[in-house]
Amino acid sequence: MKMKSLSLAAGAVILASAGVASAAELWIGAAQADITPDRPISLSGQFYNRISTNVMSRCMANVLALESRDNGTPVDCAILISLDVVSLRDTQEEFKRYIANRLPGFDTNKLFLAATHTHTGPTLAQTNFNNYGNAMQPREYVPFMFERMGDAVAKAWESRKPGAVAWGLGHAVVGANRRVAYANGTSVMYGKTNVPEFRGLEGWEDHAVDILYFFDAGRKLVATTIAVPCPSQTVEHLCEVSADYWHPVREELCKKHGADLVVLGFCAPAGDQVPRLMLRNAAEERMQRLRKLNRLQELARRIVDTFEETWEVAQVDIRADVPFAHRVERFEVPGRKLTDKEYAEAKKGYEEYSKKDDKIAEVYGRKNWFKRTLDRYEAQQKAVPKGTIEMHVLRIGDVAIATNPFELFVDYAMRIQGRSPAGQTVLIQLASPVGTNGYLPSERAVAGGGYSAVPQSSQIGPEGGQMLVEHTLAAIRRLFGK
Amino acid sequence: MKKFLIFLTMAAVMTVAGARAAELWIGAAEADITPDRPVSLTGQFHVRVSSTNNILSRCKANVLAVESREQGQPSDCAILIACDVCYLPKAIQSRFREHVAARLKGFDASKLLLTATHTHTGPALDQGWYDDLGGAMPPEEYVDFFFARLAEAAAKAWTGRKPGSMAWGLGHAVTSQNRRSVYADGSAAMYGPTGKPEFRGLEGGENHTVDFLFFLDADRKPLATAITVACSAQVDEGLSQLHADYWGDVRDELRRRYGEKYVVLGFCGPAGDLVPRAILRKSAEARMEQLRKLNRRQELARRIVRAYESTWDVVKGDVRTELAFAHRVERFELPGRKITDLEYETAKRNYEPLAAKAKLVGGEAAHKNWYKRTIARYEAQKTAEPRHEVEMHALRLGDVAIATNPFELFLDYGMRIQARSPAGQTVLIQLASPVDDATYLPSERATKGGGYSAVPESSLVGPEGGQALVERTLTAINALFKK
Numbered sequence: 006m007k008m009k010s011l012s013l014a015a016g017a018v019i020l021a022s023a024g025v026a027s028a029a030e031l032w033i034g035a036a037q038a039d040i041t042p043d044r045p046i047s048l049s050g051q052f053y054n055r056i057s058t059n060v061m062s063r064c065m066a067n068v069l070a071l072e073s074r075d076n077g078t079p080v081d082c083a084i085l086i087s088l089d090v091v092s093l094r095d096t097q098e099e100f101k102r103y104i105a106n107r108l109p110g111f112d113t114n115k116l117f118l119a120a121t122h123t124h125t126g127p128t129l130a131q132t133n134f135n136n137y138g139n140a141m142q143p144r145e146y147v148p149f150m151f152e153r154m155g156d157a158v159a160k161a162w163e164s165r166k167p168g169a170v171a172w173g174l175g176h177a178v179v180g181a182n183r184r185v186a187y188a189n190g191t192s193v194m195y196g197k198t199n200v201p202e203f204r205g206l207e208g209w210e211d212h213a214v215d216i217l218y219f220f221d222a223g224r225k226l227v228a229t230t231i232a233v234p235c236p237s238q239t240v241e242h243l244c245e246v247s248a249d250y251w252h253p254v255r256e257e258l259c260k261k262h263g264a265d266l267v268v269l270g271f272c273a274p275a276g277d278q279v280p281r282l283m284l285r286n287a288a289e290e291r292m293q294r295l296r297k298l299n300r301l302q303e304l305a306r307r308i309v310d311t312f313e314e315t316w317e318v319a320q321v322d323i324r325a326d327v328p329f330a331h332r333v334e335r336f337e338v339p340g341r342k343l344t345d346k347e348y349a350e351a352k353k354g355y356e357e358y359s360k361k362d363d364k365i366a367e368v369y370g371r372k373n374w375f376k377r378t379l380d381r382y383e384a385q386q387k388a389v390p391k392g393t394i395e396m397h398v399l400r401i402g403d404v405a406i407a408t409n410p411f412e413l414f415v416d417y418a419m420r421i422q423g424r425s426p427a428g429q430t431v432l433i434q435l436a437s438p439v440g441t442n443g444y445l446p447s448e449r450a451v452a453g454g455g456y457s458a459v460p461q462s463s464q465i466g467p468e469g470g471q472m473l474v475e476h477t478l479a480a481i482r483r484l485f486g487k
Numbered sequence: 488m489k490k491f492l493i494f495l496t497m498a499a500v501m502t503v504a505g506a507r508a509a510e511l512w513i514g515a516a517e518a519d520i521t522p523d524r525p526v527s528l529t530g531q532f533h534v535r536v537s538s539t540n541n542i543l544s545r546c547k548a549n550v551l552a553v554e555s556r557e558q559g560q561p562s563d564c565a566i567l568i569a570c571d572v573c574y575l576p577k578a579i580q581s582r583f584r585e586h587v588a589a590r591l592k593g594f595d596a597s598k599l600l601l602t603a604t605h606t607h608t609g610p611a612l613d614q615g616w617y618d619d620l621g622g623a624m625p626p627e628e629y630v631d632f633f634f635a636r637l638a639e640a641a642a643k644a645w646t647g648r649k650p651g652s653m654a655w656g657l658g659h660a661v662t663s664q665n666r667r668s669v670y671a672d673g674s675a676a677m678y679g680p681t682g683k684p685e686f687r688g689l690e691g692g693e694n695h696t697v698d699f700l701f702f703l704d705a706d707r708k709p710l711a712t713a714i715t716v717a718c719s720a721q722v723d724e725g726l727s728q729l730h731a732d733y734w735g736d737v738r739d740e741l742r743r744r745y746g747e748k749y750v751v752l753g754f755c756g757p758a759g760d761l762v763p764r765a766i767l768r769k770s771a772e773a774r775m776e777q778l779r780k781l782n783r784r785q786e787l788a789r790r791i792v793r794a795y796e797s798t799w800d801v802v803k804g805d806v807r808t809e810l811a812f813a814h815r816v817e818r819f820e821l822p823g824r825k826i827t828d829l830e831y832e833t834a835k836r837n838y839e840p841l842a843a844k845a846k847l848v849g850g851e852a853a854h855k856n857w858y859k860r861t862i863a864r865y866e867a868q869k870t871a872e873p874r875h876e877v878e879m880h881a882l883r884l885g886d887v888a889i890a891t892n893p894f895e896l897f898l899d900y901g902m903r904i905q906a907r908s909p910a911g912q913t914v915l916i917q918l919a920s921p922v923d924d925a926t927y928l929p930s931e932r933a934t935k936g937g938g939y940s941a942v943p944e945s946s947l948v949g950p951e952g953g954q955a956l957v958e959r960t961l962t963a964i965n966a967l968f969k970k
Contacts, residue, residue, distance in 0.1 A: 173775060201907075203903055205932075285696060285913070287912065288912035289657060423682055448687065449688075
C-alpha cells in the first residue's frame with residue numbers, strides 16, 4: 006500500500022509530502038456555499054438537543070483553492086474549507102469521497118475542512134442525539150451540505166487564476182480564558198469568579214488575529230482567511246440557526262471590500278477560550294449598551310477593526326510569487342489513559358444517568374459520554390490507547406499554517422509559536438479530523454480537572470499534546486528548511 | 488504612628504458617608520521633572536547615567552485635583568499624581584506631602600497620592616541603590632528638584648480647580664505579554680526562552696483592557712484624562728537616555744489632538760508579571776512594526792491612542808457633572824513573606840562571594856544589597872513575624888472604583904478584585920502610594936515556579952499577604968458602593 010511505504014520511522018504517514026518550498030506563481034480560486042437548510046434542524050453544541058425555530062444568520066461554507074505553478078506547471082495545491090458547524094467527525098473523509106469524482110486530477114488529500122465551532126449550526130452526526138422529531142435528520146442534511154459545498158469547491162478549484170497574497174498580524178480582544186481556578190487547586194469551566202476562593206483564570210489568553218489576503222491578477226481582494234483564537238459560540242444556547250460572530254464579520258467585510266469577497270473564518274487554538282465575558286462584565290456590558298451592539302456584534306466590530314488596520318499596513322507587501330508547499334501527515338499519538346479513580350468516577354456518572362429517562366436528549370448524551378469513557382478503560386486493559394491525527398501544514402511565503410483536529414488548549418499553541426521558524430505561524434484547530442477528537446487539555450488543566458479537562462472530554466492528554474507540538478514543529482521546519 | 492492610622496481610618500469612614508451625587512470640581516497640571524544635569528536612571532541592577540544632551544523624551548509628572556461639593560460645601564477631595572519614574576521609594580510620598588502641605592492650604596495631604604509609570608529610563612529617587620554615580624546628580628539632590636516641580640504643579644491643579652464633568656469607559660489595547668515562561672520541570676523564569684523544547688507556556692494570563700477617565704471643564708472642553716494600562720512603561724528599559732517610554736508618545740499624540748495643555752495621567756494596572764516586549768510571535772510583531780515604520784514603543788502608543796479614541800467616541804454621550812464621589816485612605820499591615828531555610832541558604836551563598844570582592848562591577852553592588860536584605864529579613868523573622876505596611880487609596884467616581892496598591896502586583900490578584908468588585912468599572916493602579924519598600928507581589932503559582940520577580944529577594948510580601956490585600960481592597964470598594 007502506498008501509504009505504508011511512506012511511513013516514517015517516527016510513525017508518521019506522509020499523505021502528501023513537500024520539502025522546502027521555492028517561489029512559484031500562485032493561482033487562487035474562492036467560492037462560498039450557503040449550507041443553511043430550508044427546514045428545521047437539530048443544532049449541535051450542547052448536551053441537549055435544540056431544534057431550530059428560525060434562521061438568525063445563514064451558515065456557510067467558505068472555500069479557498071490554491072495552486073502553485075512553476076513555469077506553468079502545477080507544483081502543489083490546497084483546498085481549505087471553513088464551515089459554520091460545531092465540529093467535524095467523519096465528515097471530512099466522507100466529503101473527500103464525495104468530491105473525488107467532481108475534481109478529477111485533484112489529490113483529495115490536499116483538501117481539509119475546519120469548523121468555526123458555532124454552537125448554532127446543523128448537527129452532522131445522526132448518533133449525536135436520539136430523537137430529531139420532525140426536524141431534518143442529520144443523515145438527510147449531510148448530503149444536502151455536501152452538494153452545496155461540492156458546488157463551491159468545484160467552483161473555487163475550476164476558477165483558479167493567477168493571483169497574489171499578503172498577510173499580517175492584528176490584535177482583537179475576543180476570547181477570554183474560561184477555566185476558573187480555585188484555592189484548593191481545582192478548576193471549573195465557567196466557574197464562579199465572584200467567590201473568595203477564586204484565584205485567577207487558569208491559563209493564558211491569545212488575542213492575536215492572523216489574516217491572509219488573497220487577490221486576483223488585478224489586485225482585487227477576492228478572499229481572506231482570518232484565524233481568531235476564539236470559538237464562535239456567543240449565542241451558543243439559542244434555538245436559531247446562526248453563524249455567530251462570523252456572520253457580521255462577513256457582512257461588514259463584504260460591505261467594505263465587495264459582495265463577492267470570500268471570508269474563511271478559522272478558529273485558532275482555543276480549547277480553553279470563550280467569547281463570553283469572564284471578568285469586568287459590568288464595564289464591558291455598559292460599553293456594548295453605549296455602542297448599541299450585542300456581544301456578537303461587538304466581537305465582530307473588533308475583528309473587522311483589526312482586519313482593516315492590518316490591511317492598511319499589509320497592502321504594501323503583496324506578493325505574486327511566493328514559496329508554497331502543502332504537507333499532509335497522519336500520525337498516531339498516545340491516547341489518554343484513564344486512572345482507576347477516573348474510571349470509578351465515570352462509572353458513577355454512567356450509573357446515575359442510566360437511572361434516568363434517556364429519551365431526554367441530555368440524559369442520552371451524558372450517558373453516552375460516560376459510557377464511551379468506560380469503554381476506553383476496558384479497551385486500555387488490552388491495548389495502549391492511541392489517537393490518529395491528520396495534520397496539514399502549509400507554507401505560503403513566510404507564513405506557516407498548521408492544523409489540528411482538537412479543541413486545543415492555548416498552552417500547546419504557545420509552544421508551537423515559541424519555537425516556529427516561520428515569519429508568522431497560523432494555527433487552526435477543529436480541522437482535518439479523521440475521527441472523534443475533543444478537547445486536548447494542558448498539564449495544568451488536567452491537574453485542575455473540570456469539564457474540558459476530565460477524561461470524558463478528552464481522548465488525548467498532555468503526552469499526546471506534546472507529541473502534536475513536536476510533529477507540527479518538525480513539519481514546519483521541513484517546509485522552511487530549518 | 489498609631490494615632491495617624493486611626494486618623495486615616497476615621498477620615499475614610501467620614502468620606503464614605505459623603506458618597507452622594509455631588510458637583511465635581513477639577514483641576515489639572517503638568518510638571519516637567521527632567522533634570523538639567525546628568526542623572527542616574529533606575530530600572531536595572533547596573534548603573535546607567537543619562538546625558539543632558541541626549542534626552543529621548545522628557546519625564547513628566549501629571550497632576551489631577553478633584554473635589555466634590557455638596558450645596559457649595561467641599562465634601563471630599565483627591566490629588567492624583569502620575570510620575571515618570573520607575574518606582575517611588577519608601578518615604579518619598581510622605582516627604583512630598585510635608586513639602587507640599589504649606590502650598591495647599593486647607594487640603595488634607597493624606598488625600599494626595601503619587602504613582603509611578605514604571606519607566607526604566609526615569610531619574611533615580613533612591614540614594615542607596617547604587618554605590619557609584621560618578622559625576623551624575625545625586626538622587627537626594629534630584630529629589631529636591633523633583634519635589635519643587637511637583638509641588639508647583641500640584642498647587643496649580645488644586646488652586647485652579649473649577650466645576651467640571653467626567654465620563655469613563657473601558658477600551659482594549661494589546662500592549663503586554665506575560666513575561667514568565669514555564670518549563671516542563673515546573674520551574675519558571677522571567678524572560679525565559681520560549682524557543683526550547685522544555686517550554687510549556689506562559690505562566691499566567693494577560694490583561695488588555697484599558698480604563699479611561701475623561702475630565703472636562705465647564706465648557707465640556709477636554710481638560711485631563713487618566714489612562715490605566717496593565718503594562719509597565721519599560722519598552723526601552725535598557726537605554727541610558729532619559730525617557731518617559733510609551734507614555735511620552737501617548738501624551739504627544741493626545742495633545743496634538745486635544746490641545747497642548749491636555750493633561751494625561753498614565754497609570755499602570757496590576758502588571759507584575761506583564762511586560763511590553765513581545766514574548767511570543769516576535770517575528771510577526773516585528774514585521775508589522777517595520778511595515779508601519781514604528782518602533783515598539785510607538786506601536787504600543789498607537790494602540791493605546793486608538794483605544795482612547797474608540798472609547799471616547801462612545802462615552803462622550805454619557806458625560807456627568809454630578810456624581811457620587813468619595814475617597815477612602817487606609818493604612819494596614821499585611822503579613823510579610825517568610826523566608827525558608829533553603830531560601831536563606833541560597834541568598835547567603837549568593838551574597839558571600841560578592842561581599843568578599845574588593846571592587847564590585849556592573850550590577851554587583853545592587854545584587855549584593857539585594858541578597859544582604861534577604862539575609863537580614865531571615866534574621867529578623869526569628870524574633871518577630873514579618874509585617875509590611877500598606878497605604879491604599881480607594882476612590883469612587885460615579886460608577887467607577889479606583890483602588891491603589893504599592894506593589895508590582897501579579898495579575899492573578901487583579902483578577903480576584905475585578906471579579907468580586909461591586910463597581911460598574913474597577914480601575915486598579917499599582918506602584919502607587921508607597922509607605923514602605925514596594926516590590927513584586929507574586930501569586931501562588933509564581934512563588935512555586937520561582938525565578939526573578941517571584942523569589943524572596945524580589946518580594947517582601949507573598950501570596951498570603953496578596954490575598955489579604957485583595958480582601959482589604961474589596962472591603963474598601965464595598966464600603967464606597969454600599970447602598
